Every structure is written in structure tokens, then in C-alpha cells.
Amino acid sequence: MSREGGSIVNALTIDVEDYFQVSALAPHFPKESWNSTPCRVERNVHRILELMHKHEAKGTFFTLGWIAERYPKLVRLIAMEGHEIASHGYGHQRASEQTPEAFLADIQLAKAVLEDIADCEVKGYRAPSFSVGLSNPWAHGVIEAAGYTYSSSVYPVKHDHYGVPDAPRFPYPVGKALVEIPITTVRRLGRNWPVGGGGYFRLLPYPVSAWGIRKVNQEDRRPAIFYFHPWEIDPEQPVVKEASAKTRFRHYVNLERTEDRLARLLQDFSWGRMDEVFLPALQTSV
Template sequence: MPIVNAMTIDVEDWFQVSAMAPYIARKDWDACDCRVEANVERLLGLLQRHDTRATFFTLGWVAERYPHLVRRIVEQGHELASHGYGHQRASELTPVQLREDLIRAKGLLEDLGGVPVRGYRAPSFSIGHGNLWAFDVLRETGHTYSSSIYPIRHDHYGMPDAPRFAHRRDNGLLEVPVTTVRVGSRNLPSSGGGWFRLFPYALTQWMIRRVNREDAQPAIFYFHPWEIDHGQPRVPGIDRKTRFRHYVNIARTERRLDALLRDFRWGRMDDIFLGQSARLRRD
């Protein structure tokens, strides 16, 4: 039987991406062209066509403005999880600020969705060596698992020496890092986002198959609703690196997602990982 991999979606809009922060002030978000509603609806349709359930790590900011979208996610059988409230990096918050952000987002999502919220993904995978205390705050605020570490080296995030697969922290919280492939002494990104748009589809396909076959582990794939939206506004004056990372191959993403959903088995994070949590080692 093929391994079931985890399909995850970070529900945020194009103007909330961390790389856009120097160009679009948080106070201006409400004046921006919000496109997350239509993009999530397209994704719900795509998942339905493939009879696939996924985990939606949803911003409280989005849930507050589109409560019916939260209910649609739950009604269609997907897992509702937290991406925090306002897409602030966990590494830029104090423990008190992170606790407030987590409680606010979790409360909103649970009230709107009518289901418990057990999972959390830090914006920009912003838990690392400098703020491992965040796992204690997550546990204290009632979260069961996190998917907040990316075991690679990157200029914006990453913890390359972290365990590559699901493991328990000392406080009992389950951490499920997004997927990497080990080549020599390095971990290579193989779990979606901008890498999925940049790499040829065949390379992503090979990486996921390798993790399934050689590591005998489920892959964790992630992307954002804005990554299927070729018609989103182009932000003027952004630097070349940000422009390339944000817009590269956006017109191809939905077609590639369709192939990915066809070529592998996918499910929700909680269904895949929480049932086996007793067997996972402590880190």
C-alpha cells in the first residue's frame, strides 16, 4: 500500500508574505486587493476533484474577515489548523507576544470552525535554535503538534541540524518538519513552496518517491493559495530576489498541483501523524 503523504496549505494572502513586509505595511493590509477567498475556493474544488483531504494552516486575520471560508474548509472534511493571527514570525516575538498571538488565532478558528485546532505552523518556519522556547508556549496554549521547522539552510529560515522527520520534543509536543531529501551531507528542500515552482515537476516527484521508498516516511508538502494566482497584483519597486521568488512559474502551479494530487496519496496531518504519536521518539 502506498504511503499517505500530508498535503498542507498555508492560508495567507499575497501581501502577507514575509518578503513583502518591507514594501507593504501591515496597516495597509485592509486596503489591499484580497484574493485569498477566491483562491481557497479554487483549491477546495481541486482537492474535491481528487477526493483528497488536506490541512489548512489558516491565519486568524483571514478567518476573521472570511468566516464562511473557515466553515467551508471544515465542511469539506479538511483539518483546520493555525498559522498564527497576523503572520508575525515567531522569532520576532517575545514569549508573551507569541502566547497572545496563538491564543487569539486558536480561539477565532475554533469558534468559527466548531472543531478543535491542534496544529500550528509558524510563519516562515520561524522556530529555530534561537527560540526553541516557542515549543513550550505552543504546549501551554493547547496545541498538540507543530510543523514549524525546515531542516535546511536558507537566508530567511532553517535549522539544518534538526531531525528530518516527526519527533517529540521534551515537553511532549509533536514536531513534524517539512520534507527534505538527504544528499551527501546536505538536506535538500523537497516539500513545496517556491522550490516546487522553481524545480521541474519531475524532480519534486523523484524527491517525494525517494522519501517514501528509501526513508519509508510520509512527505509533508506545503504551498500557499496565492501561488496559483497568476492574476495577483505585481508589487512595484521590490528587489530582484523577492520578485523572482514570489512570481516564478506561478502560472504553472495549479497544473503541477493537479499532477501531484494524481501521482501520490495525500491526507491530513492529524490523521497521518497523531495516530502514531506514541511510537515517535523524543528528540
């Protein structure tokens, strides 16, 4: 069956963190409580791998070092099935809330942990909550110094917790040996609109996301990037009733619909790894 986008392969990315590590819920799950909080990430990642296998999709798993240390067999399974292992940092602290020195230590540790467990080079990094922006212009230099080849840490949209609305929509150099590959947007009415997944994928009807990816493939002739989290296919996760109404809405809206929507997305478009979708073209253009 012919898929949308023609011959273009898009990049499927998964930010491997558990529900209690989400930045918006941080006040309710201090780091000292993580070791005693029941994890659900293993079951959810296994389900994602099954979906991807069924639809012959490959992807990049931006994995926390904290998760990798506790579930090394899961990380090895991801790599064994042909997916890319990339870094989401070690402790899921926003880059914008760290000093350059602390940030470097965190992402170097994550890279070392992941490479040791998966026995492969880790080329990519994604900052928690897309926390690389105007408030920490030094961040890309630190990511390059840590030995990464690419970053996917910028979302060129306006959002109350992240975003660089004026950033380029497509890959751009941010150092001598580092490229930033931003999350996908469409340009309409003088602004960028998010179509790269996350909460928008759960909140808006599926055809909106499909339309956006199709526009990028057909009009821009570019591959899109889509991201989601393992907890987004888990409607049975514990509900934090103490969180604000806004946080609860953003985190729990349409969790029960996400897995079916993902299956449809994997069926409708072609999906591959970040390193294989973007890096060859970037290297030949240098």
C-alpha cells in the same frame, strides 16, 4: 489507478495567507494597510478545494486568524469538506521577531478564533516563514503552553531566511505533549535537500519534487509533507515592482504553472490531513 508511494498517504498542507501578507513583501504592505488592500485569498482557496475534491485529496489548512475573522464562511467550508483546520498564527508575524509573551498572545488568539469559527479542536500550528529555530529555543514551549498538539514549524534545510539544517528530518518530541513534524527533505551528499513544496516547487521542474517524495515514501518508508500557499496559483495577483529583484523572482517565478503542477501532484500521490497521517502513529509509539 495506482498512485506512487504505494499505500503511504502523504500530508498536504496549505498556508492560508494572502499575497500581501508574505514576509518578504512586508515592507511594502504594513499591517495598517491590510484592511484596505483587496484580498484574493477566497477565490484561490475555492479553486484549491475544487482541485482537492477532484482528486479525492484531503489536507490541512494552516489558516491565519486574521483571514478567518474576515472569511468565516470559507473556514467553515474547508472544515465541512473534511479538511483539517490548523493555525498559522493570527497576524503572520515571525515567531523569531516576537517576545515569548507576544508570541503566546498571538497563537492563543488564533487558536480561539479558528475553534470558534470552525467549531472543532485546532491541534496544529505552523509558524510563519518556519521561524522556529536556534534563535528562539523557547518557541516550542510556548506553542505547547498555548494548547497545541503538534507543530510544523521547522524546515531542516539551510536557507537565508529560515531553516535548522541539523534538525531531525522526521517527527520528534519537543515537549511533554508536543511533537514537531518538520517539512520533508531528502538526504543526499551529506546534506538535506528541500522537496516539501513552496518556492522550490515552482522553481524546479515537477519531476524533482516527485522524485523527492517518492524517495521518502520508498526508501525511508515515511509519509512526506508538502506545503504551498493560495497565492501560488494566482498569476494575476498585483506585482510589487518596488520589491527587490531577488524577492520578485522568488515570489512570482512560475506562478502560471503551479496549478497544473499541483493537479499532477494530487494525481500522482495519495494525500491526507496532518492529524490523520501523523498523530495516530505518534500516539501508539508513546
